[in-house]
Structures are given as structure tokens and as C-alpha cells.
Amino acid sequence: SMMLITLILGVLSRMIKTCHPGVVLRMLADDLLLLYIGDDLTAFADAYDTLHSFLEALGSKLAPSKSATFSSDTNFRTWLRTHVWEGPDTAIRVVMHFRDLGAHFNVAGRIFSTTMVERLDKAHLQVERIRRLPNSTDTKAIFIHTKALSTGLYGCEAAHVGDSQM
Secondary structure (H helix, E strand, C coil), X not given: CHHHHHHHHHHHHHHHHHHCCCEEEEEECCEEEEEECCCCHHHHHHHHHHHHHHHHHCCCCCCHHXXXXXXXXXXXXXXXXXXXXXXXCECCCECCEEEECCEEEECCCCCCCHHHHHHHHHHHHHHHHHHCCCCCHHHHHHHHHHXXXXXXXXXXXXXXXXXXXX
């Protein structure tokens, strides 16, 4: 059950916090995000190996195809692409943008947010449908405010879109 997973992963979180200062483990049910901000790649690598060891000790089967690493630093990305991790005995794919908790994260320094583009396109279609309704302008404004804007702007705090989309 999710309650048991949370209790077990709480131990892992405290272990990462104690043994690997500067590395943060975010847990949401069975979704884990290991985050490190700094210049020492070995700090992240050691914490990532600790994570793998802990999960394997519990009897978990690691799924490298469902895992990803990321970095805003090009040198770190190069190293991550070639590094073979101890636990899964393979390299783990490196991504430059990804979706997490409903928002699109971009670590490459480029404006690239497919999630926001899709949401804005969907909101535009909703506005076009609302425009054709036989309701008054005031009622249509309420529909747009409650439906289309919430659809199009969800997650906008964490993502950028290009000028052409606006």
C-alpha cells in the first residue's frame, strides 16, 4: 500500500539527508526525484548509488528504461550520458526537458515546453467553442474565465512558451 511505501521511503529520505548533505530526495507515492544543486558531481552520483542500493535491498527491481537523469550543466550531462551506474549496471538516459507534477521542466536553457503549448492550444479550442455558444457575452466571459484560462495557464509558473504561441 502507499502508506507502507511512504514509511519505508521516509527512512531513505533521512538516510540521503544524513549521508549526502546537499542532496534532496522528493517522494510522491512511488515517484522519486533526487535533486542536487552544486559543482560536485560525485555528491549526486554517491546519493544516486545509495538510492539504487536501498531499493535493491528492499527487493525492488530497478527499471532504467523508466528512469532519467538531468542537469543544466553541459559537462554534467556529458558525464551522465556515459556513466554506468552500479545498481542497474547500465547508463540511464539524460533528458533536457520533462514533465513532472503537471509542469514542464526545461534544464537546457532553451524555451521548450510541449506541455504548455498543448495546454494553450487546448484553451484556444475551448475559447472558439465558447464563442459559438448562444449565451450572452457576460456568460461567455465567465465560461472562458473558469474553463479556458484555467486550462491554458495551469503550470505556467514553471514553464515558458515562445512568443509565437502567445
